[in-house]
Amino acid sequence: MFLSLQEVFKNTTALEIVQLILLIGGGSFLLLYSKLIPFRYLGHAVNILRGKYDKDTSPGDLSHYEALSSAIAATVGMGNISGVAIAIATGGPGAIFWMWVSAFVGMATKFFTCSLSIMYRGKDEAGNVKGGPMYVITEGLGKRWKPLAVFFSLAGLIGTLPAFQANQLTQTLVDVFEVNSSNEKTAKFLLGITIAIITSLVIFGGIKRIGKVAGKLVPVMVVIYLITVLTILILRFDTIPEIFSLIFTDAFSGNAVMGGALGALIVTGVKRAAFSNEAGIGTAPIMHGTAKTNEPIREGLVAMLGPAIDTLLVCTLTALAILAAGIWKNFDGNGISLTLSSFDAVLPYGLGSVILTICVLIFAFSTLFTYSFYGYSCLSFLTNTKTGKYYNYIYIITIVIASITKLDFVINLIDSGYALMAIPTVISTLILAPKVKKAANEYFKKLAVGSRQ
Structure with missing residues (x-):
């Protein structure tokens, strides 16, 4: 029996439905519109990432590798560990x-948005090149569209706050060290101050320092996490077929979320994927817009790898580890506490908490280091680079406040910021998509005859 739209989307807000339409609908259009051309050049994307086409004389601040590492450092964070747990706790395995669906269409979205971030770069008052949806809108669509660019930047000031990362990092440390409930708030406050101090040592050094730190952290954290989860899956190898069966069957039932609302289940998965890989949100184009290149399509291909690494790999690893542990059904709580308990339920001698805490520290700090640049870029666009630097002070203060704030409030705040950021990002991308397709066709034709060096 077919469900009515009202039944599908019950318990789903208007903003969540708009976000779903933009990210999945817009992403699906871009996927079909591209005719899967960029997906056929994944090998070429890897060669670009390896530095084969790097030129120091090209405009920009970061190499292709540093740009992707910094963007992944922002995405591969607490959303991959805590966000996945929240998705399972609130939406069930089907989320x-x-x-996965969001990540796959998100790869096409990233290709278009990040190609545009190079194609339509702007400049600050000092003449330095800048990228991001706000510049894509003003440079690609014209000055009369500037209100849309301002809308993105204002939403970005909220969406790029480090609230979720700081909140879940402090919660991790409190859980691991089993802090007494009577002392929990004080412990979180002190931890928040410590995290803020460590973060400030990197972010006040500017984008080049952020890029260098991210480039070293990302490979380490992904490898450690991969080995840990593979160990869990080996120990629970017999549950793997059942896990995948549960994910696929639950995906279309909605039984595990909000009274059986399928729409709410889909929204849960899309929101958590958006928080994780940021495809269509508009933050990654800000980072990729700083890449040293004159070729928009090259950066689009590199950026396309982001959702694959972030969601299809790291988020899937987290989901499999949690579902393999089998404690998610009756667990009282969600977020990082569920992930910690799942790791400990499988790995002996408390190794789960130890290893996951190390991963969380690396994941969270890599995100904290990178996100500050996004907010700085938004404020700089609205004002100027001199004023934009003050965002870092707001950023540091937010870390401390978020450490002692309730998780539900933090999630709603950041999700709302992300949903609002997606509106100008996807609209401008859809309008300018023909420009990217034309440039891609020309680039791949020249590549085929070997004229690209």
Whole structure:
């Protein structure tokens, strides 16, 4: 029996439906519109990432590798560990399927948005090149569209706050060290101050320092996490077929979320994927817009790898580890506490908490280091680079406040910021998509005859 739209989307807000339409609908259009051309050049994307086409004389601040590492450092964070747990706790295993769908169409979205971030770069008052949806809008669509660019930047000031990362990092440390509930708030406050101090040592050094730190952290954290989860899956190898069966069957039932609302289940998966890989949100184009290149399509291909690494790999690893542990059904709580308990339920001698805490520290700090640049870029666009630097002070203060704030409030705040950021990002991308397709066709034709060096 077919469900009515009202039944599908019950318990789903208007803003969540708009976000779903933009990210999945817009992403699906871009996927079909591209005719899967960029997906056929994944090998070429890897060669670009390896530095084969790097030129120091090209405009920009970061190499292709540093730009992708910094963007992944921002995405591979607490959203991959805590966000996935929240998706399972609130939406059930089926939410993971919709995270996969969102990631796949998100690869096409990233290709278009990040190609545009190079194609339509702007400049600050000092003449330095800048990228991001706000510049894509003003440079690509014209000055009369500037209100849309301002809308993105204002939403970005909220969406790029480090609230979720700081909140879940402090919660991790409190859980691991089993802090007494009577002392929990004080412990979180002190931890928040410590995290803020460490973060400030990197972010006040500017984008080049952020890029260098991210380039070293990202490979280490992904490898450690991969080995840990593979160990869990080996120990629970017999549950793997059942896990995948559960993910696919639950994806279309909605039984595990909000009274059986399928729409709410889909929205849960899309929101958590968006928080994780940021495809269509507009933050990654800000980072990729700083890449040293004159070729928009090259950066689009590199950026396309982001959702694959972030969601299809790291988020899937987290989901499999949690589902393999089998404690998610009756667990009282969600977020990082569920992930910690799942790791400990499988790995002996408390190794789960130790290893996951190390991963969380690396994941969270890599995100904290990178996100500051996004907010700085938004404020700089609205004002100027001199004023934009003050965002870092707001950023540091937010870390401390978020450490002692309730998780529900933090999630709603950041999700709302992300949903609002997606509106100008996807609209401008859809309008300018023909420009990217034309440039891609020309680039791939020249590549085929070997004229690209």
